[in-house]
Amino acid sequence: MSRTVTLVLVDPAGAPLGALPPYDVPEPWWQEVGSVVAEARRRYGVDVAVLRLLTADRPEPPGGHLTYLGQVPERPAVPLDPVSVDLSPHPLRAPWAEPGGPARSLAWAAAELGRLGRPVATVAQQRTWNLSAIWRLDGEDGSAWLKQVPVFFRHEGAVLRWLAHAAPGVTPTVLADDGAGRVLLDHVPGEDRYAAGVDERVAVAADHHAIQVRAADDVAGLIAAGVPDRRGPALARWIRAMLAPHEVSTVDGLLAGLDDRLDEVRRCGLPDTLVHGDLHPGNVRGDGERRVIIDWGDAFVGHPAFDILRLTETLDPATAGPLLAAWAARWRAHVPGSDPERAVALLRPIAPLRLAAVYAMFLAGIEPSEHPYHAGDVPACLAQAAAEAKRD
Template identity: 80%
Template sequence: MSRIVTLVLVDPAGTPLGALPSYEVPEPWWQQVGAIVDGARHRHGADVAVLRLLTADRPEPPGGRLTYLAEVAAPPAVPLAPVPVDLAPHPLRAPWAEPGGPARSLAWATAELDRRGRPVTAVTQHRTWNLSAIWRLDGPDGSAWLKQVPGFFRHEAAVLRWLATAAPDLVPTLIAADDTGRVLIEHVAGEDRYAADPAERSAIAAAHHAVQLRATGDTGRLVAAGVPDLRGPALARWIRDRLAPHDTSVVADLLAGLDDRLDRVRDCGLPDTLVHGDLHPGNVRGDGRRATFIDWGDAFVGHPAFDVLRLTETIDEPTAGVLLDAWAARWRADAPGSDPRRAVDLLRPVAALRMAAVYAMFLAGIEPSEHPYHLGDVPACLKQAAALA
């Protein structure tokens, strides 16, 4: 599967210039823009910065025919087709999705590296969508990554600062951060471990347990630093608030009994801790010698079972059972008298319900043209929660 992309170009002032001829890129995932940038350069001699998605011919990713807005310093030699485009401002538009936005973020990152004696010689745009913009900055002293996120993910920098002390060998090195959602981190060798086998998932779970155990004594500090507090009743309120605009009839009973269910979870005796929030193997990067936990924007303070449920949700039940048994044994040893497996059983539908609320939060915080990225996720997660309740 691939994409057919059309780039509508604007200059740095936001003046529309027209559209490049459409071309095909091999990456099907809409937010991946590296091949789009390469295609514009090699096919049309245009050095572009992709700003945002404008339209798609299908309701959700991947693949299809898509139109993006892109910024270019000067019009390319190839003729541009006049196209109608709505460039009206939107209050929920990401700062990197506006003309001049990428240049401002890259100027900040380049200055931070220059101050450290690390000149930048090449910049590559990798991703842009409603949840993040990502660039790689290369130089003679190595590579760094610039990531910029919306307001609901800005606590990632606070998490990385805490982890730099608590578990420095398990997380990327934070070089710099500001208060606009920008973080600059060191390159991490290896590849994202989407295809991790059961043995590797087991190692991931064991390493993450050490982080969570360390965090049990620092939850107050993490919350004070801005990490969302989703402990007990706060989680129930947070879920209900975000799902209020959506049709939740399929989980009406689960929502009605949520406070009672979370009380029973509390009685299982496990401590609250730092939760990664999206601990699938793709958010672990490894090279065979070291595993690094990445993408902490979904992190919150809450129950540790949410992470092991995410880690085991895409594997068969017997394999997941082995990993859950090992996870439960670790917590029984570190929290004597606790009942981790009961907590997992009680939280299984809540985990799906929480993900529905997360996607609802995304939809409430992004402009409508970006909704196709997530529109189907809320009902899908609600249906899953109902099936597990």
């Protein structure tokens, strides 16, 4: 599956110039714009910064015909097709999605690298969507990555700073952080481990357990640094608030009993700690020698079982069983008398319910043109939560 792309161009002041003829790119995933930029340069000699998604011809990813807005330094020499698009401001638009936004972020990153004695030679845009904008910056002294996130993910910088101090080596090295959503990370060799097998997931779970044991002793500090508090009653209030605008009749019973269920979870005896929030293998990067956990924007303070449930959710029960048993044994050794298995069982339907609330939070925090990225995720997660509750 591929994408067909129409790229509407604006100048640095945001004035519309027209659109390049449609062209195909190989990756179907809408947020991946590296090939969009590369093909515009190869086909038309145009250097463009992709700003945001404008329209899609299907309700959700992947594939289809997408129209993006892109900024160019000047009117290109190639003929442009006339096009009518709504370019009016929106209060929820990300700073990198505005004309001039990428240039401001890249100027900040180049200045920070310059102070470190690592001048930038080339820049390549990799991703842009409602959850992040990512660029790779290369120079003679190595590569770095600029990541910029929206307001609801701004605590990622605080998490990375805490991890660098409390558990060095488990995440990419932070080179700079502006405290407002931009973070500059040193390159980590290897690849994102989407295809990780069971043995590798076991190792990731063990790595993460050490982080969570350390974080359990500094919950107050993490919350003070801005990491969201999703402990017990706070989690219940947040889930209900996020899901209030959505149709939730399929999980009415689960929501009604949420406080009592979370009380039972608390009585299982495991401590609240730092939760990654999206601990699937794709958020692990490694090269066989070093392994790090990336993308901490979903992090919160809460129950550690949410991460093991996420790490095992795509595995069949027979395969997941030993991984869950090893996780439970580690926590039982750390907290004698606790009941990790009971906590997992109680939280199994809450995990997709929480994810539904996460996606609802995204939808509430992004402009409508980008809703197709997540609109189908809320009902899908609610359906999964209802199914888990029936099996409970």
